[in-house]
Amino acid sequence: MNAQSRSVTLIGAPLEEGSGRRGAAMGPAALRIAGVDQTLIELGHDVADIGDLRIVPAMDLPNHPKAHNLRIVGAFTRALESSVHDVAASGRFPLILGGDHSLSMGSVSGMARYAASKDRPLFVLWLDAHADFNSPATSPSGNIHGMPVAFFCGEAEFAEILPKDRPFVDPKNVFQVGIRSVDAREREEIHEHGVNVFDMRAIDEQGIGAIMREILDVVTKANGLLHVSLDLDFLDPEIAPGVGTTVPGGATFREAHLVMEMLSDSGLVSSLDLVELNPFLDDRGKSARILVELTASLFGRRIFDRPTRAA
Numbered sequence: 020m021n022a023q024s025r026s027v028t029l030i031g032a033p034l035e036e037g038s039g040r041r042g043a044a045m046g047p048a049a050l051r052i053a054g055v056d057q058t059l060i061e062l063g064h065d066v067a068d069i070g071d072l073r074i075v076p077a078m079d080l081p082n083h084p085k086a087h088n089l090r091i092v093g094a095f096t097r098a099l100e101s102s103v104h105d106v107a108a109s110g111r112f113p114l115i116l117g118g119d120h121s122l123s124m125g126s127v128s129g130m131a132r133y134a135a136s137k138d139r140p141l142f143v144l145w146l147d148a149h150a151d152f153n154s155p156a157t158s159p160s161g162n163i164h165g166m167p168v169a170f171f172c173g174e175a176e177f178a179e180i181l182p183k184d185r186p187f188v189d190p191k192n193v194f195q196v197g198i199r200s201v202d203a204r205e206r207e208e209i210h211e212h213g214v215n216v217f218d219m220r221a222i223d224e225q226g227i228g229a230i231m232r233e234i235l236d237v238v239t240k241a242n243g244l245l246h247v248s249l250d251l252d253f254l255d256p257e258i259a260p261g262v263g264t265t266v267p268g269g270a271t272f273r274e275a276h277l278v279m280e281m282l283s284d285s286g287l288v289s290s291l292d293l294v295e296l297n298p299f300l301d302d303r304g305k306s307a308r309i310l311v312e313l314t315a316s317l318f319g320r321r322i323f324d325r326p327t328r329a330a
């Protein structure tokens with residue numbers, strides 16, 4: 020059923036301090052209860068679960084007035100940067116169970132360091148209602164989960180969270196899909212840095228299939244690695260209510276699965292974040308199960324192996 024059998028390492032990141040509310044720290048537990056490990060095993064993959072990262076606040080970092088809980092988010096950033104890098108370097112696929120979206124400061128930075136060691140460019144597919152390109156200077160909320168893209172592109176320094184010589188992601192290698200909520204200053208920043216944005220209107224007009232083909236083509240030609248960061252609010256809140264920052268008019272169930280199926284066919288994906296699941300807001304585990312089902316599509320589950328009709 021699955022084209023490729025992979026060795027996957029699950030890394031739990033019970034982080035909620037980057038968002039403006041509590042609950043996302045229960046995300047890793049809900050994803051495990053929804054059967055993320057068993058689902059991957061049934062698809063023929065080798066799965067190791069290293070459990071949840073445990074941190075103590077990084078007291079060398081300042082209490083930043085415009086980046087809330089920086090000492091906790093910074094500690095998770097460091098822990099994830101090194102564990103994601105090490106898992107990738109050992110030849111395994113890091114699958115990060117979140118946790119709010121600030122965790123991508125660590126996961127993507129870890130993959131950026133791994134890609135640099137292989138002399139390959141890192142691309143990021145950011146599936147989200149939000150661009151998450153704020154910085155402490157531009158953020159209207161001070162919530163760090165609105166800042167990870169600017170951080171891993173080297174455009175938002177909060178303090179010395181990671182070594183100064185860390186490799187950054189080129190903003191032109193970031194593809195944002197599903198966007199429908201952007202702050203005023205953030206809009207200018209994205210434009211200025213050349214982030215590739217496919218907003219909901221682009222999905223409506225061009226279709227998600229054409230957009231994915233375009234993105235996968237670029238990554239293939241560059242021989243890149245592709246990190247996928249899936250924010251639950253990419254999906255329409257009608258189908259995925261378990262998230263703190265719902266925005267109406269999101270991707271449909273089938274649009275999201277087609278993204279995952281095309282990613283799976285491409286064989287280009289190196290790593291995955293599942294973020295912003297807030298089980299406290301969910302409807303009887305519905306959103307957790309959807310994230311697990313989407314993960315299954317990314318790892319080879321199909322309705323049929325194509326083609327389904329004789330030539």
Ligand SMILES: NC(=[NH2+])NCCC[C@H](N)C(=O)O
Nearest residue numbers: 120149153160162164165264
């Ligand atoms: N990962 C997320 N849910 N981000 C939401 C960000 C919302 C808003 N743009 C902010 O900076 O506060």
Ligand SMILES: [Mn+2]
Nearest residue numbers: 120147151250
């Ligand atoms: Mn996000």
Ligand SMILES: [Mn+2]
Nearest residue numbers: 148149250252
């Ligand atoms: Mn979001």
